Amino acid sequence: MATGIKYNLHRSIGLATPVNFLDCAQVQVAGEPNAEIEIFVGNSIAPRSFAWIVPLKNKNLRIGLSTYQNSPLFLKSFLKNLKLKGRIKEDNLHFMRRPIPLGAIRNTYTDRLLVVGDAAGHVKPTTGGGIYFGLLCADLAIETTIAAFKAKDFSSNFLRRYEINWKKKIEFDLTMGLYLRKLVVYLNDEQIEKLFRFCSEEPIQRLIEKYANFDHQGRFIKELIKEPVFWKMLHQILSRKI
Numbered sequence: 626m627a628t629g630i631k632y633n634l635h636r637s638i639g640l641a642t643p644v645n646f647l648d649c650a651q652v653q654v655a656g657e658p659n660a661e662i663e664i665f666v667g668n669s670i671a672p673r674s675f676a677w678i679v680p681l682k683n684k685n686l687r688i689g690l691s692t693y694q695n696s697p698l699f700l701k702s703f704l705k706n707l708k709l710k711g712r713i714k715e716d717n718l719h720f721m722r723r724p725i726p727l728g729a730i731r732n733t734y735t736d737r738l739l740v741v742g743d744a745a746g747h748v749k750p751t752t753g754g755g756i757y758f759g760l761l762c763a764d765l766a767i768e769t770t771i772a773a774f775k776a777k778d779f780s781s782n783f784l785r786r787y788e789i790n791w792k793k794k795i796e797f798d799l800t801m802g803l804y805l806r807k808l809v810v811y812l813n814d815e816q817i818e819k820l821f822r823f824c825s826e827e828p829i830q831r832l833i834e835k836y837a838n839f840d841h842q843g844r845f846i847k848e849l850i851k852e853p854v855f856w857k858m859l860h861q862i863l864s865r866k867i
Contacts, residue, residue, distance in 0.1 A: 626740045627763070630724055635744070640735065643726035643746045647674060647753050650696035650722045651689030652704070656713035658686055665690075665703075666817055673810045674753075676703055678712075686713065689721075691753055697722060725753040727806070729799055733791070734784040739766045747795065749842065750802035757840045762791045798843035805846050808859070823858045 628634055632642040658680030665676040676690035676699075688707070690700055697720050707713050729746040733739065741747065742759035749758065769787040773779050812820065823829065832852070836845040849855055 626738060626744050627742050627759075629743045630726070632744070635730070635740075638735070638738075640740065641731040643728055643730055645727040646693075646724040647691040647727060648694050648696040648722070649689060649691040649725055649753065650700040650720050651687060652700070652718040652720055653681070653685060653687050654704075654713050654715050654718055655684055656686040656688075656707070657711065658684060666821075667814050669814070670703055671699055676700075678707075688713075691725065725755070728803060729796075733788050734781060736781045736784075737779045739769060739784060739787050741766050747791070747799075750799065750806050751842055758795055761794060765790045765794070795841075798841050801843035801846040804850075819861075820858075823855075828852070828854060 626634060634640075635642050659678070660680070662680070663678040665671065665678075670676050671690040672692050674691040674693070677688070679687040681687055688700075688704065690696060690703060692699055700720065704713065704718070726743055726746040726748055727750050730740065730744075733741075733745045741762050743755055745762065747758040747762050748755040766787055769784060769790070772786070773783055776783060809817075809820065824833075829849070829852075832845065832848050836848050838844065
């Protein structure tokens, strides 16, 4: 099952669905690009998440953001500010909107069935990206399916090995990503700014250089939260009334 964010089939056969979601909206528009991808944070822009501008060919931009609700409303405001700055000129843009699951579903297998990708909640909780995890788990699903044909066994008990294998690969990254999101998701703008300044300090930069991996973020998060300076910083940010 690779139905993406459509969960009607899950419900009809008794499979669980993701509990939490990000609400995402995006447009493609002609505009003035910078050389690199741009990321924007701040509760006035994308509460509890972030916005992005991705440069495309022929001076086109992919502009979007994720929040927990009302993403088109925040995207309209973001686009209005970009227009005032001369970055874009178009109005009446076509918005693409979709939810992104946060957290894997309970049981990604049953008799004669394996669940992959967004349908299984195989998405990075930090960024909302799902391509890498989806392809990795698809390979594991293929291996399990081939083994099932060879064994002539498509029972839930046999297919359970698929979930065991994907958990060995990415469960730690999913768990640590959700943990980090819960730690920082309610910071206000000044606290977010302090967090970014903290991450630019030399000890944290050394951790980033040593452990950061865009596809597997769990190890870096684990090493970060082991640092006493991280908890000292977080306590100072959260305990100060701003």
